[in-house]
Amino acid sequence: MIARNVLARADSRSVAADRMLTVADRYEAELPVAEADVTSATDLTRLLEPSDVVVSTVGPFMRLGMAVVAAAARAGAHYFDSTGEGPFARRVLLELDAVAAVRGATLVPAFGYDYVPGNLAGALALTRVGERARHVEIGYFITRSGHGDELLYRSTLRDACTLTTGGTRQTLVGAAAEDGFAYRRPRPWASARVVDERAAKRVRTFHYGGVKRTVLTVPGTEHLGLPEVFPQLGSVEVGLGWLGRWTRPVQIAATLQAPLLRSAKVRAALARWSERLPGSQREPDPDGRSLVIAVARDGHGRPLAATALTGPDPYEVTGSLLAWVAVHAAQPDAVLKPGAHGPLDAFGLDTLRLGAAEAGVHEVDGASARRR
DSSP: OTTSOOOBOGGGHHHHHHHHHHHHHHTTOOOOOOOOBTTOHHHHHHHOOTTOEEEEOOSSHHHHTHHHHHHHHHHTOEEEEOOOOHHHHHHHHHHSHHHHHHHTOEEEOOOBTTBHHHHHHHHHHHHHHGGGOOEEEEEEEEEETTSSOGGGOOOOHHHHHHTSOHHHHHHHHHHTTSOOEEEEOSSTTSOOEEEEOOTTOOEEEEEETTEEEEEEEOOOTHHHHHHHHOTTOSEEEEEEOOSGGGHHHHHHHHHHHTTGGGSHHHHHHHHHHHTTOTTTTOOOOTTEEEEEEEEEEOTTSOEEEEEEEEESOHHHHHHHHHHHHHHHHHSTTOOOOSEEOOHHHHHOHHHHHHHHHHTTOEEEOHHHHHHO
16 A cells, blocks of 8 residues: 555645655654656656555646556556546546556546445445336535535535635536536447536436435546446436536536637636636635435336435545545455446445445435425
8 A cells, every 4th residue: 555655746746745744743653755746657657566555636637647547557556536527537447447457456536525425326226226227317416514404405606615625616617628428328229338428518407305406417437337337227417516506507608618618728728717716725614515316217217216325525525435445455355346447346335335434425315304
């Protein structure tokens, strides 16, 4: 396990090293620090050995993350990261599966709030109804503690700002300029495929606990991971429901600006603007909570089962999940599936549910919330 190493950005080496040494001093732990340029294959290969565990938090991942995961695959090291960038996860799963499988490495990108709870919620709903399920829809929401039952709380645009960091908002803005994707099987006998599709192409509605919530469609690892385990699926949809009543206006704006984003100059300008978003140094409000809802549907679109998971705020969920998986993967008797996979296929439902529980993510009953 690479507890002994820090993979640092080339332009922030001394800062990264100082921070890690400070952490080591705080816990009176011996934590040797090795600095590496995450864009240098030579540096990364020198650090990694078979059966090491790599936990990567370096982003933006599309720009800085590929060398790390590729080096882990070639070295036979197990790899997990905190990305919320769907296109990056897609590259890892589609391009590095064969290399990782040969080397005995297990690669699971997006092992945090993005997108472990959605894979788990989707799997729980699909398992309950079996082969009847043909479609699954998953929505990611944020709620607040201290405002009554969190299942009944609907987030607002203000929440989307105060409960997130500037880095998260920068990622969301940047995602608007990236190519998204979706999972489609047009007919039961047709070949399933992941198709290119821009983010926020559609708005979907979730009814759970007596509350109506809307989401913008986004690319997630559920599109790639759930069909690995549930091959009967005809579609997988993932949505972001952080914007409350602003969901539809934002979707319309995204549709109107889509032609402009084909311009490299516009995309570059958007990236520069996202780095200057207000509140970039603000810490998120600690009252934030996570809510993820999955709905399994039959071939006619009728709902068959719904599952909801709640947990701490997205950042705590991500940190706890990465800590759990690092310890779990480092165990000599850990059972990991070689290759690049979604979290469900890599660990299995029971183990993934255990890891989520240790991160504070638990299933809840929407019917009981509605009755109160």
